[in-house]
Amino acid sequence: MLPSKSTLLLLVKPPMVEPRTTVLRLSAALCGAVFFMAQAPAAEAQSGVASVYGYSGGKTASGERASPKGLTAAHRTFPFGTHVRVVNKRNGKTVVVRINDRGPFIKGRIIDVTPAAASALGFSGLTKVTLERVSD
Secondary structure, rough: OOOOHOOOOOOOOOOOOOOOOEEEEEEEEEOOOEEEEEEEEEEEEEEEEEOOOOOOOOEOOEEEEEOOOOOOOEEEOOOOOOOEEEEEEOOEEEEEEEEOOOOOOOOOEEEEHHHHHHHHOOOOOEEEEEEEEEEO
């Protein structure tokens, strides 16, 4: 015979955590059971294609006014305010940008940079880059 709902207590052993590969978040407590969700952190380094922003003079997703002269960028997952070193794989030039917007939303692209950042990286249009989070 099963115990009633009021006396049912499930003990859940939290999953093992490997350093810097998994983050545990307390998800919910239901009927005495605690559930954990494992979530991989954003990768420390990423490679892909960078593009130059197309500006329309509006605001970014973070609420800032878009500035083509600023060293800022759009990334899908990095938190706003994160500083990222962008390295142009074709010429080795680097620039540190601050994430203040979301995007790009085109398959294969990993970051949209301002025209000022693209100029510092020595490209216009598209280029292959590596991204690395900078410690604050």
